Amino acid sequence: MSASKSVLPSIDGSLTDELEETEFIGQEPGIDHARIERAVREILLAVGEDPDREGLLQTPARVARMYAELFQGLHEDPSVHLKKFFNEQYDEVVLVRDISFNSTCEHHLLPFMGTAHIGYLPDGKVIGLSKLARVVEIVARRPQVQERMTETIANLLESELQAKGVAVVLEATHTCMTVRGVRKPGSLCVTSAMKGIFRTNLSSRSEIMSLIYTNRR
Numbered sequence: 001m002s003a004s005k006s007v008l009p010s011i012d013g014s015l016t017d018e019l020e021e022t023e024f025i026g027q028e029p030g031i032d033h034a035r036i037e038r039a040v041r042e043i044l045l046a047v048g049e050d051p052d053r054e055g056l057l058q059t060p061a062r063v064a065r066m067y068a069e070l071f072q073g074l075h076e077d078p079s080v081h082l083k084k085f086f087n088e089q090y091d092e093v094v095l096v097r098d099i100s101f102n103s104t105c106e107h108h109l110l111p112f113m114g115t116a117h118i119g120y121l122p123d124g125k126v127i128g129l130s131k132l133a134r135v136v137e138i139v140a141r142r143p144q145v146q147e148r149m150t151e152t153i154a155n156l157l158e159s160e161l162q163a164k165g166v167a168v169v170l171e172a173t174h175t176c177m178t179v180r181g182v183r184k185p186g187s188l189c190v191t192s193a194m195k196g197i198f199r200t201n202l203s204s205r206s207e208i209m210s211l212i213y214t215n216r217r
């Protein structure tokens with residue numbers, strides 16, 4: 001397979017030569033498609049594949065577009081979706097359950113996917129429900145560990161809404177645990193971040209947890 005390297009001209013410069021470059025060439029700010037393409041070609045060569053065979057010819061470009069999409073959130077600020085709120089005298093818990101998300105495990109660059117449940121106890125500021133999903137979407141589109149993703153979402157809500165309490169629970173399956181390593185399909189990783197009254201007051205915490213887990217489909 002190594003013979004293929006000489007069949008077509010190799011991409012100019014080795015991968016290491018290019019690592020110093022900081023300019024971006026792709027369409028999205030901060031995403032360098034050409035650089036990803038070179039790296040993917042290197043990986044294909046490194047595992048003993050022939051990147052110039054027909055089925056793989058477009059793969060580096062495809063993977064570059066995929067990473068641009070999966071990691072778009074690195075270049076977006078989720079807090080912009082929390083700036084527009086309504087002043088409401090609603091002082092009960094607001095909870096949105098089962099917000100589906102797909103993210104990428106930063107240790108293996110494999111997907112983890114699941115659902116987010118976000119609750120908060122407003123203190124005069126109420127946001128549109130879809131904004132919670134927007135925040136999840138942006139934070140998910142970064143290389144992540146689930147623990148940090150949970151904490152990031154909770155901190156965002158706490159600081160932007162000045163809510164009396166914020167509760168974020170994430171449930172996800174990690175393909176790095178199902179397709180490789182210990183290979184345990186079906187395992188679910190649950191993380192939670194509690195802020196304000198949900199952290200300090202046990203009955204408030206029990207209330208929000210039962211709202212999240214009652215009558216699950």
Ligand SMILES: [Zn+2]
Pocket residue numbers: 105106107108109110174176177
């Ligand atoms: Zn992993």
